[in-house]
Amino acid sequence: MALVNGEAPADDRTLPAATGRPLWRPTPSGSPDVEIPAATTRPVVLFDGPMTIAGGLGIDVDEADERAATATPRTSRTSSALDVYWDQKTGLSPVDGKLYMDQGLPQGAAARCASRAASGQPGFPSLDVFPGDQFCLKTSDDRVAWLRIGEGSDRPDELSVQVTVWDGVPS
Numbered sequence: 372m373a374l375v376n377g378e379a380p381a382d383d384r385t386l387p388a389a390t391g392r393p394l395w396r397p398t399p400s401g402s403p404d405v406e407i408p409a410a411t412t413r414p415v416v417l418f419d420g421p422m423t424i425a426g427g428l429g430i431d432v433d434e435a436d437e438r439a440a441t442a443t444p445r446t447s448r449t450s451s452a453l454d455v456y457w458d459q460k461t462g463l464s465p466v467d468g469k470l471y472m473d474q475g476l477p478q479g480a481a482a483r484c485a486s487r488a489a490s491g492q493p494g495f496p497s498l499d500v501f502p503g504d505q506f507c508l509k510t511s512d513d514r515v516a517w518l519r520i521g522e523g524s525d526r527p528d529e530l531s532v533q534v535t536v537w538d539g540v541p542s
Contacts, residue, residue: 413539414481414485414515414537414538414539414540415537415538415539416535416536416537417433417435417514417536417537417538418432418435418534418535418536419534419535419536420435420533420534421521421531421532421533421534422435422531422532422533422534423524423529423530423531423532424455424456424457424529424530424532425528425529426457426458426459426528426529426530427457427458427528428456428457429453429454429455429456429457429466430453430454430455430534431452431453431454431510431511432454432455432510432516432518432534432536433452433454433510433511433512433514433536434452435534435536452511453466453511454466454508454510454511454516455470455508455518457500457530459527459528461497462497462498462499462500463497463498463499463500463506463518463520463530464496464497464498465494465496465508466511467511468488468494468508468509469493469494469495469496469508470494470495470496470497470498470506470507470508471484471487471488471492471494471495471506471507471508472495472504472505472506473487473505473506473507473517474505475505477517477519477535480505480507480517480535481515481517481535481537481540482540483507484507484508484515484516484517484537484540485515485537485540487507488507488508488509488515494508500520500530501520502520502521502522502523503519503520504519504520505517505518505519505520506518506519510536514536514537514538514540515536515537515540516534516535516536516537517534517535517537518532518533518534518535519532519533520532521533
């Protein structure tokens with residue numbers, strides 16, 4: 372027990388017991404199986420981290436995880452699951468689809484990228500990229516991804532990219 376000026380505090384209220392539920396998500400009235408709309412419409416981040424694309428190779432961002440972020444991709448451009456491919460001559464290219472330029476903070480990227488990918492507007496089949504450039508794309512598993520080109524890599528034939536992949540992004 373803590374003492375204040377050598378005396379025990381007069382406040383002897385008891386705190387309510389923990390419910391085990393998150394404080395920010397109220398329990399709906401009625402059945403506990405009722406879905407909470409706000410929780411189901413928010414995009415789920417499947418991956419958010421740095422990745423390295425070796426020259427002449429590509430990555431499947433749908434399969435990105437912490438292990439993939441530290442490993443050099445070994446997949447050639449012929450794989451149907453690849454999402455982006457990079458080499459020094461042709462730049463960054465989506466394997467199936469288009470790249471969409473993005474400007475803005477990472478916090479709103481999920482909605483911006485979903486809107487651009489669903490718009491049907493022409494994107495870019497390939498682009499030279501520079502540090503700080505940002506792009507959106509639709510992945511091979513029909514998810515939305517956001518890429519920001521990093522400052523550099525340890526090797527000149529590698530591209531550092533910050534990748535975020537979402538599932539459940541409303542378009």
